[in-house]
Amino acid sequence: MSTLSETPALDVLQSPPASRAALSPHLGRWLLHGFVGLVLIFLLLPTLLVVPMSLGEASYIQFPPKGFTLKWYHAYFADADWMSATWFSLKIAVATTVSATIVGTLASFAIVRGSLPGAAALQALTLAPLIVPHIVLAVALYLVFAPIGLTGNFFGFAIAHTMMSVPYVMLTVSASLQRIDPALELAALNCGATRAQAFWHVVLPNIAPGVAAGAVFAFLASFDEATVAFFISGVEGKTITRKLFEDIDYNLTPVIAAASTVMVVISLVLMGGVEWLRSRGAKAAP
Amino acid sequence: MSSDVLQASRGLSPPKGEAIAIKGISKRFGSIVGVDNVDLHVEAGEFLSLLGPSGSGKTTLLMMLAGFETPSSGSITLGSRDLTHVPPNKRGIGMVFQRYALFPHMSVAQNVAFPLKMRGLAKAEIAPLVEQALARVRLQDYGGRAPAQLSGGQQQRVAVARALVFQPPVLLMDEPLGALDKKLREELQIEIKTLHASLGVTIIYVTHDQEEALTMSDRIAVMDKGRIQQLGSPVSLYHEPNSSFVADFIGKMNFLKGIVSGLDDRSIAITVSGQTISVARSQLGGRDDVAIGRPVQIAARPESLSPTQNGEGAIAGDIETTIFLGSHRTLIVRSDDGTQLQVQVPSSHRDSGVEQRGRAFVRLDPGAVRVFAGED
Amino acid sequence: MANATVAATDRATAGQLSRPASLTLALPLILLLGLAFLLPVAKLLWGSVFTPSPTAENYLRIVQEPIFLKILLRTVQTAAVVTCLAFVLGYPVALVMSKLGGRAAMLVAACVLIPLWTSVLVRSYAWIVLLQRTGVVNSTLMSWGVINEPLKLIYTEGAVIVAMTHVLMPYMILPIFSSLRSIPPELDRAARNLGAGPWTSFIAVTLPLSLPGIYAGSIMVFILALGFYVTPALVGGPQNLTIATLIGQQTTELLNWPFAGALAGVLLVVTLGLVGLFRRFLRFGKGA
Numbered sequence: 001m002s003t004l005s006e007t008p009a010l011d012v013l014q015s016p017p018a019s020r021a022a023l024s025p026h027l028g029r030w031l032l033h034g035f036v037g038l039v040l041i042f043l044l045l046p047t048l049l050v051v052p053m054s055l056g057e058a059s060y061i062q063f064p065p066k067g068f069t070l071k072w073y074h075a076y077f078a079d080a081d082w083m084s085a086t087w088f089s090l091k092i093a094v095a096t097t098v099s100a101t102i103v104g105t106l107a108s109f110a111i112v113r114g115s116l117p118g119a120a121a122l123q124a125l126t127l128a129p130l131i132v133p134h135i136v137l138a139v140a141l142y143l144v145f146a147p148i149g150l151t152g153n154f155f156g157f158a159i160a161h162t163m164m165s166v167p168y169v170m171l172t173v174s175a176s177l178q179r180i181d182p183a184l185e186l187a188a189l190n191c192g193a194t195r196a197q198a199f200w201h202v203v204l205p206n207i208a209p210g211v212a213a214g215a216v217f218a219f220l221a222s223f224d225e226a227t228v229a230f231f232i233s234g235v236e237g238k239t240i241t242r243k244l245f246e247d248i249d250y251n252l253t254p255v256i257a258a259a260s261t262v263m264v265v266i267s268l269v270l271m272g273g274v275e276w277l278r279s280r281g282a283k284a285a286p
Numbered sequence: 287m288s289s290d291v292l293q294a295s296r297g298l299s300p301p302k303g304e305a306i307a308i309k310g311i312s313k314r315f316g317s318i319v320g321v322d323n324v325d326l327h328v329e330a331g332e333f334l335s336l337l338g339p340s341g342s343g344k345t346t347l348l349m350m351l352a353g354f355e356t357p358s359s360g361s362i363t364l365g366s367r368d369l370t371h372v373p374p375n376k377r378g379i380g381m382v383f384q385r386y387a388l389f390p391h392m393s394v395a396q397n398v399a400f401p402l403k404m405r406g407l408a409k410a411e412i413a414p415l416v417e418q419a420l421a422r423v424r425l426q427d428y429g430g431r432a433p434a435q436l437s438g439g440q441q442q443r444v445a446v447a448r449a450l451v452f453q454p455p456v457l458l459m460d461e462p463l464g465a466l467d468k469k470l471r472e473e474l475q476i477e478i479k480t481l482h483a484s485l486g487v488t489i490i491y492v493t494h495d496q497e498e499a500l501t502m503s504d505r506i507a508v509m510d511k512g513r514i515q516q517l518g519s520p521v522s523l524y525h526e527p528n529s530s531f532v533a534d535f536i537g538k539m540n541f542l543k544g545i546v547s548g549l550d551d552r553s554i555a556i557t558v559s560g561q562t563i564s565v566a567r568s569q570l571g572g573r574d575d576v577a578i579g580r581p582v583q584i585a586a587r588p589e590s591l592s593p594t595q596n597g598e599g600a601i602a603g604d605i606e607t608t609i610f611l612g613s614h615r616t617l618i619v620r621s622d623d624g625t626q627l628q629v630q631v632p633s634s635h636r637d638s639g640v641e642q643r644g645r646a647f648v649r650l651d652p653g654a655v656r657v658f659a660g661e662d
Numbered sequence: 663m664a665n666a667t668v669a670a671t672d673r674a675t676a677g678q679l680s681r682p683a684s685l686t687l688a689l690p691l692i693l694l695l696g697l698a699f700l701l702p703v704a705k706l707l708w709g710s711v712f713t714p715s716p717t718a719e720n721y722l723r724i725v726q727e728p729i730f731l732k733i734l735l736r737t738v739q740t741a742a743v744v745t746c747l748a749f750v751l752g753y754p755v756a757l758v759m760s761k762l763g764g765r766a767a768m769l770v771a772a773c774v775l776i777p778l779w780t781s782v783l784v785r786s787y788a789w790i791v792l793l794q795r796t797g798v799v800n801s802t803l804m805s806w807g808v809i810n811e812p813l814k815l816i817y818t819e820g821a822v823i824v825a826m827t828h829v830l831m832p833y834m835i836l837p838i839f840s841s842l843r844s845i846p847p848e849l850d851r852a853a854r855n856l857g858a859g860p861w862t863s864f865i866a867v868t869l870p871l872s873l874p875g876i877y878a879g880s881i882m883v884f885i886l887a888l889g890f891y892v893t894p895a896l897v898g899g900p901q902n903l904t905i906a907t908l909i910g911q912q913t914t915e916l917l918n919w920p921f922a923g924a925l926a927g928v929l930l931v932v933t934l935g936l937v938g939l940f941r942r943f944l945r946f947g948k949g950a
C-alpha cells in the first residue's frame with residue numbers, strides 16, 4: 001500500500017487496476033487469517049480440553065460435560081497411588097534440574113571458554129539425546145538399568161532424565177555465554193579474582209537468565225517425560241506420566257483429566273516464568 | 287599485595303610506578319606469529335605507547351603482560367619480580383579494556399570496589415578508597431548508578447578508576463578511547479595524561495591513532511608484523527623515522543623516487559624529478575647501503591615542501607586541488623613524473639602566486655628530508 | 663579499523679581455560695553421556711548382532727517378514743503425511759506470526775508454545791477424549807444430527823495422523839517463523855514496488871527465502887514422527903503399530919531384545935542419517 005503512495009507516478013498510471021486489486025488482497029488476508037485462526041484453535045483446544053473434562057459430574061467421558069464438581073480433584077489428591085506418583089515425579093524433576101543445570105553449565109563454560117580437544121564432537125554428542133528417538137533411549141536404558149536395580153529407582157530416573165535434559169541447559173547457557181563480552185571475565189581476573197571467583201561474581205550473574213531458562217526446560221523435560229518413564233518405572237517407583245499411561249489404557253476416569261490439568265498448570269506456570277525472564281533479558285540487553 | 291593497598295589507605299607514600307622488562311618475547315598461534323621476538327624496557331613511571339596498524343601484535347603483547355596469553359618464548363619482569371608464569375589475578379597490574387568491560391550487574395561503586403573485595407579488604411576500608419578513586423576521575427556522585435546509565439566517556443572513566451583503585455604499579459590500556467568520538471577522546475586524553483602525572487604509575491597504552499600516540503607518550507614503540515620497528519620519543523619518530531614504514535605511519539609524508547648520483551663520506555647527491563639535491567649521511571634512515579645508481583626513497587613532510595614562482599631547481603607539476611585547513615592550506619600537486627605531493631602552505635600566503643589550479647613548482651628543503659635506501 | 667580491533671580483543675583464546683581445567687569441568691557431562699547414553703545404546707545394538715555369536719538374522723527378519731516391512735512402510739508413510747499436514751497447516755501460522763507485532767504476535771506465539779510445553783501424554787489423552795465413541799467429536803456430530811451412529815475414530819490410522827500432526831506442528835512452525843523473521847521486510851516492499859502483486863511477491867521472494875526454515879521444520883517433524891511412541895501407542899492401539907510401538911511390544915510383551923535392538927538400530931541409522939544430511943539447517947531448542 002504505502003509503496004504505491006510513495007511513487008505517485010506509478011500510482012497515477014496504475015490507478016484503475018490498483019483499486020480493483022485492493023479488493024482481492026483484503027479477501028486473501030481475511031481467508032489467511034481465518035485459516036490461521038482455525039489452525040490455532042486446533043493447536044490450543046485439545047491442550048486445554050482437559051480442564052473442562054476434569055470438572056464435569058459424570059464418571060465417564062461425557063461431552064459437553066454436565067454440572068460442576070471438584071470431586072475428581074479430591075479423588076486425585078486423596079489417592080495414595082496418584083500422590084506417590086506425583087511426588088516421585090516432582091522429586092525426580094527437582095533432582096534432574098539441579099544436576100542437569102550444574103553439569104550443563106560447567107560443560108558449556110568449558111566448551112565456550114576453554115580449550116577442549118574435540119569440543120565440536122562433544123557438542124554434537126550432547127545434542128544427540130534430543131534427536132535419538134525416546135523409544136530407543138527407553139529400551140536401551142531399561143536393558144542397562146534392570147540388571148543393576150536402577151529401574152523404578154529414584155537415582156535411575158535422575159540419571160536418565162539428567163542425560164535427556166542436559167541438552168536444553170547447554171543450548172541456553174552456551175547462547176548466554178556467547179552473548180556476554182569475554183572481556184568481563186578477563187577484567188575480573190585482572191581485578192585479582194581467581195577463576196572460580198570470576199565465574200561466581202561476574203560470569204554467572206550475567207548468564208543467570210540463560211541458566212534459569214535451562215533449569216526450567218530441564219525440569220519440564222523431566223516432569224513431562226513419558227516414554228523412558230514408561231519403560232524404567234517399577235511397581236514401587238512410578239512417575240505421574242507412567243501412572244497416566246496406565247490409567248488411560250485401563251481406567252479412563254475424569255481423575256486422569258484432573259491429574260492432567262495439574263500437569264498442564266505446572267508446565268504453564270514454569271513456562272510463563274521463562275518467558276518473563278526472557279522478556280526481561282531482552283529489555284536489559286543494550 | 288593487599289598490604290600495599292592498606293599502606294596507601296593509611297596515607298603512607300603512594301606507590302610509584304615500576305619498570306617492566308620484556309625480553310625476547312614471542313607469541314605464535316599455530317603458524318601465525320602474533321608477536322615476534324620483542325625486547326622492550328619500560329621505565330618506571332613512563333608513558334609508553336604501542337602504536338601500529340591492525341594485526342601488528344599490540345593487543346597480543348598487552349595480553350601477555352596482563353597474563354591472558356602465555357608467551358611462546360621470552361620473559362616479562364616487573365621491577366625485580368619475574369611475571370612470566372604468574373597467573374593474571376596475581377600480577378597486580380591494572381588494565382583498561384577497549385569497551386570498558388564494566389560489570390553490568392554491579393553499580394559503579396561496586397565495580398570500583400571489586401578489586402579491593404577480591405583482595406580481602408574489609409567493607410570499612412573499601413568505602414573511602416572507592417570514594418577517592420571515583421573522585422580522581424570526577425565521578426564522585428555516580429557511585430550508585432548502573433554502568434548502563436553512564437555515557438561512553440563516563441564508563442571509560444569508571445574503568446580507569448577500577449583499574450587504579452588498588453594502586454597498581456603498572457596500568458595497561460588497550461585502545462581505551464577507540465570507541466569514543468573525537469572531542470571526547472581529546473578530553474579524556476588530557477585527563478589520562480593528568481592522572482599519569484599525578485600518580486606516577488607506569489602506563490603502557492595501545493593505540494593505532496598516531497596523533498594520540500604523539501600527544502600522550504613519553505616514548506612510542508611502533509609495531510608492525512609482530513615486531514617493534516622503531517622505539518623513540520615522539521619528536522625523534524616524527525623527524526628521524528628509520529624506515530619508510532614508520533615515516534609513512536606517523537604524520538603526513540610525501541615519498542619521492544630518486545637515484546643516487548654522487549657519494550662522499552659526509553653527503554649524498556640524489557637526482558629526483560630532474561633536480562639534484564644533496565643530503566647529509568645522517569639523514570639516511572635504516573640500512574645505509576647506498577651506491578651510485580641505486581634507487582632511493584626520499585621522504586619529505588608537507589611542511590618541508592614549498593611552492594615557488596619559478597621552476598629553477600624545483601619539481602614541476604599541476605595543482606589538482608587545494609584543501610583549506612584553517613592555519614594552513616594543503617596543495618595536492620601531481621608532479622610531471624606522476625607522483626602526488628602534499629604541500630603545506632601557511633594560510634596567509636595569499637599572494638604567493640599559488641593558483642587554485644594550474645602549474646606549480648615545488649621546492650624541497652633538502653635538510654629536512656629522510657632518505658631510505660634498499661627499500662622498494 | 664575499529665571493527666578489527668574489537669574482534670582482536672574479543673578473540674576467544676585470550677584468558678581461556680587451560681586444557682586440564684576445561685576437561686575437569688566437562689568431565690561430569692562426558693561421564694553422563696558415556697554411561698547413560700552411549701553405553702546403553704551400544705549394548706542394545708550389540709545385542710542385536712551378537713547373540714552371542716554374530717548374526718544378521720535379526721536385521722534380515724525385518725525385511726523378510728511382510729508384517730514388519732508393512733509396519734516399517736506405514737511408519738514412514740505416516741511420518742510423511744504428518745510432515746506434509748504440519749507444513750500446510752503450520753506455514754500460514756508462521757507467516758501471520760512473522761507479520762504481526764505486539765499483543766497479537768504474543769497471542770499467536772502463546773497458542774504455539776503452550777502445546778509445545780504441555781506433556782505429550784496429556785495431549786494424546788485429549789485426543790482420546792475427542793475421538794472416543796462417546797467423545798467430543800461423536801457427541802457433537804450426533805447432537806447436530808449429522809450422524810446417527812458414533813463413528814469409529816479412535817484406534818485408526820487417521821487418529822494417529824491427526825493427533826501427531828497436532829503434537830508435532832510447533833516444531834514446524836517455529837523454525838519457519840524464525841527464517842521468515844530474518845527476511846528483511848524491504849525485500850517484499852521492493853518486489854511490490856517493482857509491480858509484483860502480494861501473491862507473486864510471496865512466491866518469488868518470501869517462500870524461497872524461508873526454505874531453510876521449511877527444511878529444518880520438516881526434517882524435525884519427520885524424524886520425531888518416525889520415532890514417536892506415546893501418541894501411536896495411545897491413539898493408534900495395537901492394530902496400528904509403528905516401528906516405535908513395535909519396539910515397545912517386542913521388549914515388554916515378547917521380550918525379544920535382539921530383535922528390538924535391530925529395530926532400534928534401523929530407526930537410529932535412519933534418524934541420524936537424516937540429521938546428518940540436513941545438519942546445516944537444524945538448530946535445536948524448544949524455545950522460539
Ligand SMILES: Nc1ncnc2c1ncn2[C@@H]1O[C@H](COP(=O)(O)OP(=O)(O)OP(=O)(O)O)[C@@H](O)[C@H]1O
Binds near residue numbers: 315
Ligand atoms: N587467538 C588467535 N589465533 C590466531 N591468530 C591470532 C590470535 N590472536 C591474534 N592473532 C593474530 O596475531 C596477530 C596480532 O594480533 P593483535 O590482536 O595482537 O593485533 P593488534 O595490533 O592488537 O591489532 P588491532 O589494531 O586490530 O587491535 C594478528 O595477525 C592476529 O590475526
Ligand SMILES: [Mg+2]
Binds near residue numbers: 345
Ligand atoms: Mg588490538
